[in-house]
Amino acid sequence: MFRILSIAPEMIASSIVLIPAVLTLGKTLIHNVGRTACYTAFALYLAAVYVLTGLPSVFYIHLDATFDFVPFLGMAANAGNNILNVLLFVPLGFFLPILAQKYRAVKRTVLFGLATTAVVEFLQIFTYRATDINDIITNVGGTVIGYFLARGLMAAYPKLVRLAEEENDCELYAVCGIVFAVMFFVQPFLSALFWGMGTAGI
Numbered sequence: 524m525f526r527i528l529s530i531a532p533e534m535i536a537s538s539i540v541l542i543p544a545v546l547t548l549g550k551t552l553i554h555n556v557g558r559t560a561c562y563t564a565f566a567l568y569l570a571a572v573y574v575l576t577g578l579p580s581v582f583y584i585h586l587d588a589t590f591d592f593v594p595f596l597g598m599a600a601n602a603g604n605n606i607l608n609v610l611l612f613v614p615l616g617f618f619l620p621i622l623a624q625k626y627r628a629v630k631r632t633v634l635f636g637l638a639t640t641a642v643v644e645f646l647q648i649f650t651y652r653a654t655d656i657n658d659i660i661t662n663v664g665g666t667v668i669g670y671f672l673a674r675g676l677m678a679a680y681p682k683l684v685r686l687a688e689e690e691n692d693c694e695l696y697a698v699c700g701i702v703f704a705v706m707f708f709v710q711p712f713l714s715a716l717f718w719g720m721g722t723a724g725i
Contacts, residue, residue: 530574536713537570540705562698565618569702579649582711589653608661616669623695624687636666
């Protein structure tokens with residue numbers, strides 16, 4: 524809970540840019556109010572993942588290659604962290620089949636989750652965090668859980684199935700690109716400004 528609260532300033536700073544950016548994308552590319560709302564929530568989720576996993580930014584790049592390629596080693600001793608890793612990727616698996624028809628195939632969703640967590644682990648080479656195969660395993664597990672939760676919800680509420688009927692293949696990747704650009708280049712400046720204002724007010 525403390526970790527979630529601690530990222531609040533970063534999330535507020537990023538949402539100042541992310542929300543208008545995704546809403547603009549909704550006007551120019553998505554052309555669907557419901558899907559635009561889902562993409563806005565998805566963008567904020569990706570921003571939270573970016574902050575929680577401590578990925579690099581234009582202000583913070585430090586090459587520190589620490590690897591752990593032995594699967595399942597130490598997972599039992601680090602059960603709490605592994606559960607959090609699973610939960611962190613449940614929303615990814617949940618959003619994908621709702622937003623894009625091609626991700627209604629479990630294989631595609633798993634591959635997207637695998638690619639996403641692989642990118643996260645690669646980028647952590649440029650931070651003080653370790654690149655750990657167990658994180659990839661638990662994150663993919665969370666993606667699978669999210670996928671089946673979404674499929675169950677779509678079966679109960681058929682309107683969700685129709686949400687992606689007018690999708691454009693570029694939408695998902697455009698949102699992911701916007702999130703990365705904002706979090707890497709823009710959010711660090713806004714966060715520094717936000718913290719500076721808070722310090723000045725003390």
